[in-house]
Amino acid sequence: MTIFKFALKRSFSNTTNIIFLTLFPIACIFLPNGEEWPFLPYGYQYFGLLILFVGIRLATIILEDREKGVVKRLAVAPISHFQYLSQNLLAYSIILILQCIIVVYGGVLLGKELYQPGWLFILYGSFSFASLAIALAWISIYRNKDASFLVYMSLIFIIVVLGGLLIPIEIFPDLLKRVAVIFPTYWLAEGLKWIVFSEEILDFLLINGVLWLYTIVFVIVGSIRKIN
Amino acid sequence: MKKLMEPLLFVNSWRFLMMGAFIHLWVLGDSQISSFILILLLLLMTCLRWRFALPVWFVLVDILICFFYFPYTDIAYYGFALPIFELALKGKCLFSLFLCAGVFFAQASSSFLFWFFFQAFFFGVFSFIFLKNQEMYRVDIDEQRKVRYELERIKIDLLEANQSVSHQAELMERYRIARELHDHLGHDLTGATLALQAYQYVQEPEEAKKILQEVKNRLERSTKSLRETVHNMTPMTRIGVESLESVVRNFQQKDIEFKKSGNMLLVPVHIWSLLESCVKETLTNVAKHSNATKVEVDLQVTESIVRLSIKDNGTAKKLSHTGSGLRSLQMRSRSMGGSLSISHENGFLVVCVIPLDKEMLNR
Numbered sequence: 117m118t119i120f121k122f123a124l125k126r127s128f129s130n131t132t133n134i135i136f137l138t139l140f141p142i143a144c145i146f147l148p149n150g151e152e153w154p155f156l157p158y159g160y161q162y163f164g165l166l167i168l169f170v171g172i173r174l175a176t177i178i179l180e181d182r183e184k185g186v187v188k189r190l191a192v193a194p195i196s197h198f199q200y201l202s203q204n205l206l207a208y209s210i211i212l213i214l215q216c217i218i219v220v221y222g223g224v225l226l227g228k229e230l231y232q233p234g235w236l237f238i239l240y241g242s243f244s245f246a247s248l249a250i251a252l253a254w255i256s257i258y259r260n261k262d263a264s265f266l267v268y269m270s271l272i273f274i275i276v277v278l279g280g281l282l283i284p285i286e287i288f289p290d291l292l293k294r295v296a297v298i299f300p301t302y303w304l305a306e307g308l309k310w311i312v313f314s315e316e317i318l319d320f321l322l323i324n325g326v327l328w329l330y331t332i333v334f335v336i337v338g339s340i341r342k343i344n
Numbered sequence: 345m346k347k348l349m350e351p352l353l354f355v356n357s358w359r360f361l362m363m364g365a366f367i368h369l370w371v372l373g374d375s376q377i378s379s380f381i382l383i384l385l386l387l388l389m390t391c392l393r394w395r396f397a398l399p400v401w402f403v404l405v406d407i408l409i410c411f412f413y414f415p416y417t418d419i420a421y422y423g424f425a426l427p428i429f430e431l432a433l434k435g436k437c438l439f440s441l442f443l444c445a446g447v448f449f450a451q452a453s454s455s456f457l458f459w460f461f462f463q464a465f466f467f468g469v470f471s472f473i474f475l476k477n478q479e480m481y482r483v484d485i486d487e488q489r490k491v492r493y494e495l496e497r498i499k500i501d502l503l504e505a506n507q508s509v510s511h512q513a514e515l516m517e518r519y520r521i522a523r524e525l526h527d528h529l530g531h532d533l534t535g536a537t538l539a540l541q542a543y544q545y546v547q548e549p550e551e552a553k554k555i556l557q558e559v560k561n562r563l564e565r566s567t568k569s570l571r572e573t574v575h576n577m578t579p580m581t582r583i584g585v586e587s588l589e590s591v592v593r594n595f596q597q598k599d600i601e602f603k604k605s606g607n608m609l610l611v612p613v614h615i616w617s618l619l620e621s622c623v624k625e626t627l628t629n630v631a632k633h634s635n636a637t638k639v640e641v642d643l644q645v646t647e648s649i650v651r652l653s654i655k656d657n658g659t660a661k662k663l664s665h666t667g668s669g670l671r672s673l674q675m676r677s678r679s680m681g682g683s684l685s686i687s688h689e690n691g692f693l694v695v696c697v698i699p700l701d702k703e704m705l706n707r
Contacts, residue, residue, distance in 0.1 A: 294375040298367065322377070329384045336391040 119200055123207035126177055136173050140166055141215045145222045149229070153284050155312040157228055160236070163219055164243060164281050164304045165272065167212065171247035172254065172268045174208040179255040179264060188343050197341045205248065205335075212244035232311050235320060239307040242327040246300045249331040252338030280305040300330050351474050355433065358467055359390045362425060369419055379417035385409050386423055393430070400434040403427040407443070421447060421457060425464035432468025435476070440465055496675070503679040510614040521577060528569040536562040584608055584616050585643070591623050592641055597631045598656070599638045606645030615698050618676055619643070619652050622684070625669045626654045626694045634658035634692050645700075649682075652696045659691070670694070 128134055144166060147159030154161035178201075181187050190200055220237040223230050230236055251268070258264035276282050278292065279301025285293060296302045307323045366383045373379075389406050392398060406427040413420035424447045431440035444461045539559045546552045582590050585608045592602045611619075623641060630636055636658030644651045670686060673696070677684040682698035 291371070294371050297375070297377065297380055322381075326381065326384065329381070329388060333384070333388050333391050336388070336395050340395065 117203060119195070119203035120207050123177065123204045124211070127174055127207065127211055133173060136166075136170055137211060137215065140170075141219050142222065144219050145226060145228070154308070156230065156236075156308055157223075160219070160223065160228075160230065161281065161308065163240065164301060165276050167215075167240065167244050167247045168250075168272045168276070168301075169269075170212060170215065171208075171244070171251035172265060172272075174211065175248065175251035175255050176261050176265055178204055178252070179258060179261045182342060183259070183261060187341070191341075191343055201339055205252070208248055209245065212248065213241055216240040216244060230311075232314060236308075236311050238324065239304065239311065239320075242324045242331075243300070243304045243307075246327045246330045246334070249334035249338060250300065253334040254338075256338045256340055256342060275299045275301050279303075300327060303327050303330075351471065351478060355471050355475075356394050358429070358471075359393065359426070362429075362464075363387050363390060366419055366422060369422060373419070374417060376417060379413070379419050382409065382413045382417060382419060382423065386426060389426070400431070400436060403430045406430070422460060425460055428461055429464040429468040432465050433472050433475075435472050437465075437469055437472075440468060499675060500679050503676055507614045507680065510612065510617075514613060521573075524573045524577070528573055529566050532562040532566040532569065536566070583613070584611065587616065587620050588623055588641075588643065591620060591627070595627050595631075598627075598636060600627075600641060601638070602641045602643075604643040604645075606643075608645055610645055610647065610700055611650050612700075615650060615680065615700075618673070618680065618698065619650070619696065621676075622652060622673055622694065622696050623654065625673060626692075629667065629670070630654075630656050630658070630692060636691060648700055650696075650698045650700060653693065655693045656691045 128137065141163070144159035144163050147157055147162070149157045150161070181190075187200075190197075216237055220230065220233050220240065224233050254268050254271075255264050258267075278296055279285075279299035280288070280296055281301045281304060285296055285302070285305065288296065303323050303326050307320065307327075310320050310323065363383065363386065366386065370379055370383060386406065386409065389402075389409070393402075403426075406423070410420045410423040410427070413423070424443065428440050428444050431437075431443065444465055448458060448461060536559045539555050539562065543552055543555045543559070546555060585604060589602060592600050627639065630639055634656050636656030639654065639656045642651075642653045642655075670684070674684045677696055677698060680698050681701075682696065684694065684696045687693040687695075
């Protein structure tokens with residue numbers, strides 16, 4: 117588990133990462149409630165956006181390895197690409213899950229109205245994995261860390277807006293409403309809605325199932341080994 | 345040659361394009377969540393196929409997924425294009441056609457669906473044939489390469505054997521010369537030496553005169569024998585630098601200047617044969633392809649190398665490829681640890697440098 121340990125240490129190695137990984141989630145807890153929309157406090161609605169940022173921030177460490185030639189050296193080391201990838205992803209997942217715990221149960225401790233914190237935590241967990249998988253697939257097509265990060269940031273804003281996380285989907289035209297389903301952020305927004313209105317449990321399972329399908333698809337795409 | 349794109353890239357592009365087509369159908373059609381999950385599942389299968397070489401029976405999963413969605417959405421019918429394509433891609437054209445026909449008639453035969461399936465089947469068969477041919481060419485090229493390497497190895501072995509044989513022949517010749525000298529000269533000269541020693545101690549003039557006559561006879565016989573031995577051992581054919589001079593002298597087409605320097609006796613026989621071939625091949629090339637009027641042949645022998653350079657003053661353009669003669673000479677030079685380089689700048693220039701094996705010379 118050496119790679120796992122180092123992935124954890126490297127994730128907190130610079131100031132920007134520490135801020136992203138610790139201060140921002142805590143700040144989310146303190147954001148106020150919305151009037152009519154969103155149904156949950158602003159911090160909880162926008163936490164999805166933060167998860168997407170944290171996902172790419174962590175995944176670029178793998179890209180950094182590729183840039184510096186670490187992946188090339190690992191290719192001749194007695195360790196498989198699967199071990200390298202799985203230990204890195206495990207470390208990143210643990211960080212993301214810890215963030216979810218801080219945000220959800222921090223809110224509970226502070227007395228925020230979260231309706232069903234347990235389900236909310238599960239939803240954030242599923243979305244964290246999907247976010248990490250998308251980031252992994254994204255960096256697999258890039259060679260440069262900064263370029264990938266910057267382009268992904270703009271992409272995040274598009275999918276967050278079109279997915280109905282920043283703006284309620286009801287105000288979209290019909291075509292955009294249909295297209296929104298394609299984005300994982302739509303499913304997060306749907307999940308948040310479910311937590312507030314708590315309809316059928318099957319709907320919630322479906323939302324999580326779709327997020328997991330996204331995770332699997334993008335992990336398959338992103339797991340390709342690119343040495344150069 | 346510039347490498348073109350791999351055919352597999354197009355196969356994968358087709359698969360992902362199908363996903364785009366399904367999403368398009370979904371947005372334009374019912375846009376139900378359940379149909380979207382069908383597309384996600386098919387996307388999952390496509391990604392798996394893109395990353396891993398899945399066995400042919402894996403199409404059953406696609407078929408089951410589509411079959412399960414039959415009652416809910418029309419996209420499930422279109423989804424069958426994927427297993428139809430995959431079956432055709434794996435060479436199971438009959439199964440593919442059977443599936444094509446089955447789904448087509450089950451769906452009350454829409455003409456759009458027919459063309460959709462037809463393009464999937466057609467592209468699948470096309471890709472199958474293309475990939476199969478590529479595989480065959482690859483195997484063929486591998487075999488040819490293997491044969492070529494083997495041939496080159498045999499050539500090098502033969503050249504080494506040739507070198508070894510010439511060295512053996514040289515040793516045999518030395519042994520023959522030593523035997524000839526011993527048999528024909530050794531006895532008489534030893535006899536003459538002994539007779540001269542005896543002559544110092546003889547008192548009687550008659551006896552001394554007789555011994556002196558004997559010494560004289562022996563020395564005369566030795567001189568004659570030496571002359572005969574040398575005559576018998578002198579080869580009738582030209583060897584060494586003489587053979588090179590003879591080649592140059594007999595080449596009438598161009599004006600040739602032949603220069604030589606160094607001790608020619610240092611060069612072993614097998615190197616002379618290479619140098620001679622080099623001169624012959626280059627002069628033939630000059631006569632055939634160059635518009636030169638003058639050719640300079642320069643042979644330099646030092647203690648460690650032999651350098652032969654042949655240069656003309658022609659202005660003919662460079663040939664697109666090196667001829668087999670020069671290529672073979674390059675290989676022979678390499679097998680002797682040397683090199684043969686060709687230049688077309690400022691006339692045609694061939695330089696052959698061969699190192700002299702000092703250990704072999706001392707043996």
